[in-house]
Amino acid sequence: MKALVAARLGMPPEMMVQDRPMPRIQPNQSLVRMHAATINPLSSYVRQGEIATATSPLVLSNDGAGTIEQSSRFTPGTRVAIYGGGELGITEDGLQQQWVVVDDKRLIVLPATLSLDEGAALPINYVTAHQAITRVGKLKRGQTVLIPGATGALGYALVQTATALGATVIAVVSNANKAAHARSLGLSSVIDLSQCELIETVMSRTDGQGVDLAFDPVGGAMLGLLVRALRQRGAVVSIGFAGGGRAEFDVIDLVVHEKRILGYDAHLESEADADHALTEVQRLAEAGYLRPVIDSTYTFDNFEDGYRRLASRQAMGALLLRVDTKS
Known part of the structure; x- marks a missing residue:
């Protein structure tokens, strides 16, 4: 599978697309085929070396969306958004890759009213x-x-x-x-x-x-x-x-x-508070109150354009890295 990897953190960062082995599922985890991950301020700070706990090589981004491929909790094909908390894309590999294994507690089922692009921009914000x-x-x-x-x-x-x-x-x-x-x-x-x-x-x-x-x-x-x-x-x-x-x-x-x-x-959210917030976000999204706006999308071929757009502060909505080459 392909993954966008920060091989070196700092200014300038060194980023490259690598082929990596498929991740293996563990108990209480799900294998997700990623559709898109965000290009957000946190991933920018991490790649610039401004987050002390982050070390390279590292796959960036702490929120995104995709479909369940294997899980003991979710039916295969279920569309989910992923909340990375303070670990994914910081102290653990994040979501700018084609498949990920994540803890079930990090997943929320997307309502039918939201697209996968919109779902990718939902969790952290x-x-x-x-x-x-x-x-x-x-x-x-x-x-x-x-x-x-x-x-x-x-x-x-x-x-x-x-x-x-x-x-x-x-x-x-x-x-x-x-x-x-x-x-x-x-x-x-x-x-x-x-x-x-x-x-x-x-x-x-x-x-x-x-x-x-x-x-x-x-x-x-x-x-x-x-x-x-x-x-x-x-x-x-x-x-x-x-x-x-x-x-x-x-x-x-x-x-x-x-x-x-x-x-x-x-x-700094506790696990209990994060669980409560995810439940409320899911409820409000299902009720039609929450719908992210997407500014623009990028691919493995032009991801640096996405980071430049982020730095410009002209974006009106979320920036996404599309990692599913079939999308």
């Missing part, structure tokens, strides 16, 4: 969104939330999940193309930062009060702006740092208005 919103942010139905990077894979997962859980969502994007795309997806309240100022616009849409919660997959200077956009005793949940690893905020504003800055990392 939507588990992250669900847990950041519920476990960390403790969202209450009817609250108003602010979400920057709303047309990115994680940003849109946050938008859909918050909406499904009863929030009023204000989406934030960086340019007119992304604003148009956000509206085409059904987002009614969109702030285009190329056309208006964030704080002023948020205050005008919240009667001068600010938002209850903000969920930040961007980081950098955006985090400081989101703190300013909060109402009294509001909270920002910081999830990503594609926009930078440092932020500035007004300490007086933070203290006087009892605002909070919270962090979230999906790789």
